[in-house]
Each structure stands twice: as C-alpha cells, then as structure tokens.
Amino acid sequence: MPFSPYKIMFSLTLFSGTLLTISSSSWFSAWIGLELNLMSFIPLISSKTNQFSSEASLKYFLIQALGSAIIILTSSLTLIYPNFVPMVISLALLLKLGATPFHFWFPQVMEGLNWTQVIILMTIQKLGPMFLISYLSMTFFTNTFILISAVSSAIVGALGGINQTSLRKILSYSSINHMSWMLIAMLINETSWMIYFLMYALISSSIALYFMSLQSFYFPHLIHSNYSPLSKITSALSLYSLGGMPPFSGFIPKWIIIQEMILSSFLFTLLILLISSLVTLYFYIRLTLSFISISTAQSKWNMVLKTPKSFYPALWASLNLFGLLIPSSLLVI
Template sequence: MPFSPYKISFLLTLVSGTLLSISSSSWFTAWIGLELNLMSFIPLISSKKNQLPTEASLKYFLIQALGSAIIILSSTLTLLYPQLALLLVSLALLLKLGAAPFHSWFPQVMEGLSWLQAIILMTIQKLAPMFLISYLSMSFYTHTPIFLAAVFSATVGALGGINQTSLRKILSYSSINHMSWMLIAMLINETSWMIYFFLYALITSSVALYFLSIQSYFFFHLINSNTTPLTKMISILSLFSLGGMPPFSGFIPKWIMIQEMISAGFFFALLILLLSSLVTLYFYIRLSLASISISYAQSKWSLTFFFHPTSIYSPLSSMMNLFGLLMPSALLIM
C-alpha cells in the first residue's frame, strides 16, 4: 500500500467514518459512518496489478453491503417488531465484525491483503461495529446472540488456525479468537473491552509489522527468514504475547477478563475461552519451535553484522509485547 496522496485521503476518510459511527446519536448517522468507512476501505485494498486484492475487496464489499442491507431492513421493523429489529441489528453488526458463525469471509479477505492493509482490517475496521454492539440495549434478543457468537468465535478461532500454513490466516483466526473475549467483555462492562481492544491492537500490529519487515507471508518464509537471532527471538516472544502467555503484555487483558468473568458468573464461557486460548497458544509455539530448530544457512560474512536491515521493527515489537514483564516491578515500586 504505497503512501500516495489519494491513499492518505481515503485513509483519513476511513477514520472519519469510524469516528462518525462511534459518536453518532442515531442509528441513521451510524449507518452513514459505516458506509463511509466501507467506501473508503475498498480503494485502499483494490489493485490493478494483482488479482488477489481485487478479489478480497469484492468479497469485503459484498459482505459489508449485506450487513448494511440488514440494518436498513431492521429499521423498517422497529415500530412493529422492536425486539426482532434489535436481533437483526446485532446479527448484522456481528456479520460486519467477522464473528463466528459469520466468520468465513474474514480469513479469505485477509489472505488477499498486504500486512499494512491487514492491520487496518484487524484493528480500525473493527472499532465501529464493536462500539455499536456495545451501544445496544442488552435484552434477551441481543444478549443471547452476542454470547453465542463469543462462544462460537472462541471455538472457531482456536480450531481454524491449527492446520494453517499462511501467516495471514493464522492471524485472522487469532483475531476471531480474541474477538470472543471482547464480546464477552461487552456483556460485563465497557471499560474491560476497551482495555482489551487497545492492547490487542498494539500487539497484533507489532506482530504484523515484524512479518512485514522480513516479508514473511507463509510458514516456510518464517523458517527461512535471513534475520539475526535477536530479531527472531523477539518475534517468538511477540507470538507468545499474542497468545496470552504470562508474563507478557497479551496476558494482562486476559487476566483482567478472567477476574471480571468470575465476578459476573460467566464460568462456562470462561472455560471455553481458556481452552481455546490454550489451542491458539499451541500453534504459536509450533511456529516458534520450527523457526528456532530449523535455521536458514548463513555465511560468516552475514553473521558478523550486528544490525540487520529487516530488524527495524524489533524495538517497536519488543516495547509493545514485553512491557508486561515490567508490570510486577511497577506494582512493587508503587
């Protein structure tokens, strides 16, 4: 995604659409913000030179247009069947979000994007639907589909990434799994899911930026990457942080959510989410062990360099993922 003037203008419009949806006082204004966000993201991911981004942009447009059409349909049913309208709005927002069982489009769209476009899809594009879901009045018709979507997302995100060799699909299923934690957090309080989303966005962006820096898109690219041992070690620790292994930064939001779910009595959902997190941590460890045990052949000349040109994102990645190690020390000082 080259930084041309029209790309920057579309990016600004995309952020403006998200902010409009979040700060809107009516569902009509929120719908306008979602459409503005959609029409700004399509030019950012489409390409004349490659067929994969064009196919991904078409899939993304069709799914998001279907979600918007369901929101328009629900607006016609508001006066006659208000509970049904709330149910349709929640299902449409879950479809736009890519939560299970409406998740099948998300890994396919991710597979056709570059890493910078994937970061936008995994972070900024999830903001508006998630805020709108949190604004819904929690009745039986909205609480139940959100709870079921969270349980399905945890299961699908864990099992879907096991046999994947594409790093973009692995991160997409990881995003679906993290989405389950945020959906459960919405049912408890707003502060928890905002903290979780902020840390999730930082950690996911750092891992994707590292993959961008070494130009890795598949499993064998990560194994054969010609990087320094320090850079490879930082990437492994970043994956552990994304999986939520203590004491890295990714464990902090899960720790908060575990305490909140125990206090709220979500014991069954907590069991499902913890088991799914163990499965996601399994395929992160599988990636890490393969990259450690299988080393790319390097000449002695390349090993004498202390700084590698592909390791520019290593300080960023380490800062975002390893500050969780400093949290106990900070608490002791306080």
Template sequence: MISFSPYKFIFMLSLLSGTFLAISSASWFSAWIGLELNLMSFIPLISSKENQLPSEASLKYFLIQALGSAIIILSSTLTFFIPSISLCFISLALLLKLGAAPFHFWFPQVMEGLNWTQIIILMTIQKLAPMFLISYLSSEYFTHIILFLGGLASAIVGALGGINQTSLRKILAYSSINHMSWMLFAMLMNESSWLIYFFMYALISTSVALFFSSTQTYFFSHLINSNSSPVSKIISMMNLYSLGGLPPFSGFIPKWIIIQEMILSTFYIPLLILLMSSLVTLYFYIRLTLSTLSISCTQMKWNISLTRIKIFYSPLCSFVNLFGLFIPSMLLVI
C-alpha cells in the same frame, strides 16, 4: 505497503471520519452512513490493478459489508413495530461485519489477499465502529443472548480453525476471531473491559504485522527458511506468544482482567471454554516458533545486516510485548 499518495491519504481520512461518525451517531441512519463511508473508503485502499488477490479480496469485502449494511438499514425500519426482532437482526449484521463466528467465513479469505499494512487496518480500525455499535446494544436481553452464543462460537472456531493453517495471515485471522470472543464477553460485563482489551489487542497485533512486514514473511516456510538473525526469530517468537496471551507477556494482561471479571460475574463454563481455546491457539504458536528456532540460520552470522526498518521495528516490538513484565513490579512499588 500502502504508498503515501495523496488520494490514499484522503481515503484514509474519510475512513477515520466514517468510523467516528458511526461511533458518535445518535440514530441508526447516521450510524449506517458512517459504516458506508468507512466501507467505501477502505475499498480503494485494498484494491490493486497489478495483483489479482487484493482485487478479489476487495470484492469479497464489499459484498459482505454491503450485505451487513443492508440488514442494518432494513432492520432499523422494524424498530417501531417489533423492537426486539429489529435489535436481533442488527446485532447479527454487526457480527457479520466484525467477522465473528458463525459469520467468519469471509474474514480469513479477505486477509489472505491483503498485505500487512492493509491487514493492520482491517484488524484494528475496521473493527472499531461495529464493536462500539454492538456494545450499545449489549444491555438488551436478546442481544445479550446473541453476544453470548457468538462469543462461544468465536472461541471454538478461532481455536480450531488455525491449527492446520500454514499461512501467517490466516493464522492471524483465526486469532482475531478468537480474540473477538474475549471482547464479546467483556461487553456483557462492563464498558471499560473490552476497550482495554481492544487497545492491547490492536497494539500487539500491529507490532506483529509490522514485524512480518519488515521481514516480508507470509508463510511458515518463510519463517523457517529465512536468513534472518536469531534475534529476529526470538522477537517474532515473543510477538506470537504475546498475541496468544502467554504470561508474563503483555497479551496476558487484558485476558487477566477479563478472567477476573468473568469470575465475579459467575461465567465459569464460558471462561473454561475461552481458556481452553486460548491453549489451542498457543499450541500452534508454539509449534510455529519451535520449528523456526530449531533450524539454524543459513546465512553467515558476520554477514547479517539489519535494515533501517528492522532496526526501528525490533525495539518497538520488544517493548510492546515485554512491558507487561514490568507492570507487577510497578504495582508493588505503588
């Protein structure tokens, strides 16, 4: 995990500052400055001298993000001459920065080289600025088409890419690509839908990553061969089902909202593709959890002791992924 050293705390503050600068910018030049500040603050947080994998991941991330930033700053110069082509290139560059399909090739590889704390930052905070910027362009005609095609490609790639994976980090990467398709379609309909979806996705994916971090679980074999208690295995199962959007867990609530919006907007065929892709993601989640629960714990039940981290994370993960069960009853009361 990221140690709370002073210089990393400073880099974290500058990372957040770059994100807010890009979101609130009034021109593409200031948005580019915010993206660059965000990039140069994230690289020191993931690089490491002791381990080669984070260094390789940081180099890949730097090259891809630098390419996206270069496309943005070059395309912004064409705004006065060919505005439509300029906005198309800017949209493609932002999709590249997000890791959405068909520009997803770097995202699972970078995720594989990070620890769980760095993965939380990459899946949540690092997506904020590009998503806000691309939502500002969603009303343009050509950008609308790019977001539509990118959403369909992300749904298919995110579903099929995670089937044969044994690494939990790559599974979360392809799951993030699949969730990106829902958010891209939400941008095409209204502003508030994708914000609700992103907030719920960030909350649930953070709870999943924190739980895996507390148990130091990175692969299928770690889950199956772990000496964790049956309660911990059940909590990990609920985390994954909620992330996959299985009703009645919390992850189904934002998908329910998007489904209603897409029906009202007559996006029937894209909705069918999104639902089928969600079923595929639920398939490899269920396959993982069933194999984990079917193998009994090898440790003596009376020797199992929960650490402070697990005692803190277990109720947190349970609340995050189960509070969706209480929302229908609350609506009936209201």
C-alpha cells in the same frame, strides 16, 4: 507511491467514518459512518496489478454491503418490533465483524492484503461495529446470540489456525479467537472490552509491522531465512504475547476479563475460552519452535545475518515482552 494524495484522502475519510459511527445518536447516522468507512477502505485495498487484492476487495465489499443493508432495513422497524430489531442488528454487526458463524470471509480477505491493510482490517475496521454492539439494548435474545457467537468464535479461532502456514491466516484466526473475549466483555463491563481491544490492537499491529519489516508472509519464509537469532526470538515471543501467555503484555487484558467473568459467574464460558487460548498457544509454540531451531545451511564465508529493515517495528515488538512489569513498576513508584 506509499504517500500518494488519494491514499491520504481515503485514509482521512476512513477515520472520519469510524468516528461518525462511534459518535452517532441514530442508526441512520451510524449507517452513514459505516458506508463512508467501507467506501474509503475499498480503494485502499483494491489494485489493478494484484489479482488477490482485487478479489479480497470484492469479497469485503459484498459482505459489508449486506451487513449495512440489513442494519438500515431493520432499524426502520424499531417502533413496530422493538424486541426483534436489536437481535437482527446484532447479527448484522457480527457479520461485519467476521465473528462466528459469519467468519468465513475474514481469513480469505486477510490473505489477499498486505501487512498495512491487514493492520487496518484487524483494528480500525472493527471499531465501529463493536461500539454499535455495545450501544444495543441488550434483550434476552440479543444476549443469547452474542454469547453463542462468542463461544463459537473461541472454538473456531482456536481450531482453524492449527494447520495454517500463512501468517496472515494465523493472525485472522487469532483475531476471531480474540473477538470472543471482547464479546463476552461487552456483556459484563463496557470498560473492560475497550481495554482489551486497545491492548489487542497494539499487540497485533506490532506483530504485523515486524513481519512486514522481515518481508515474511508464510511460515517457510521464517524457517528458510538467515535472519538473526534475536529477530527470530523477538517474533516468537511476540506471538506468545498475542496468545496471552504470561508474563507478556497480551496476558494483561485476559487477566482483567478472567476476573470479571469469575465475578459474574461465567464459569463454563470461561473454561471454554481458556481451553481455546491454550490451543492457540499450542500452534504458536509449534510454529515458533520450528523456525527458532531450524536454520538453513549456508557457507560460512557467505553468511550474513539479516536484521529488520527498520528499528521501529523491532521496538514495537519488544513492547510485548514487558507487560507484567508495568504493574510492578507502578507499585515501586
């Protein structure tokens, strides 16, 4: 049952835990929000009939429980070690986010989820830890660890997705790569990372919804299919938007962060992030050229081109294609 009462209840408590974490004024209430969010997400992804979802829920629970334990234990030492505590809490929050070097669990958990659960894990589940990182008092060591994690996330997210054939793992490594841009934006400007996260959430959700409408989970599903050329081209251009290629919508938040980094003299870090984005665009283009140009052999009288089952995912995906027209339309107005 897609709209069963227990799913609605756990979804409401999941949103409530995220809101409690964001609006908390102490680490104890933030920890309560994180635990409420965790205990609501586990029933949503666990299943008795699916072995992969059970394994993913167990891995997710162990990692998140470890991060929450580190946060609540370390926050009790705030008055004794005021410079040491923010650094350890930032490491625990990076573990909960799946940022490098604590990224090892994220692609494995993503592989065991369906597309709806993937959307929640990529968007809502990242809100609480990211807001808590932005609330931290930025000491020298905290800034250094976040900067190192951002640079390594860019490299791992770019190189990790090159040889992947699973669409969910490709999105997971893309999420790790986008995490580096948001972490750098936190060090510079609090507003810019929120804009980046909002655009990233919209773009990644639209792509996941579109793949869900196509019932595609692996790269061969896109190649060996009789979907219409418009469906294939739309999914390809949506992936380009996720990679940040102009003139699509995904380029707008990166454009903002690039300007902020240039003004703040993060030039070497910006070079690494741009090279990593080029690598992600490389494997997106390599994938999409294959499933656009290759089509399966079918009898002419038996060939029926498929379209997505619902109109709305295609509409969401089409929003990725007109990003740079928004500023020009504002100028015309």
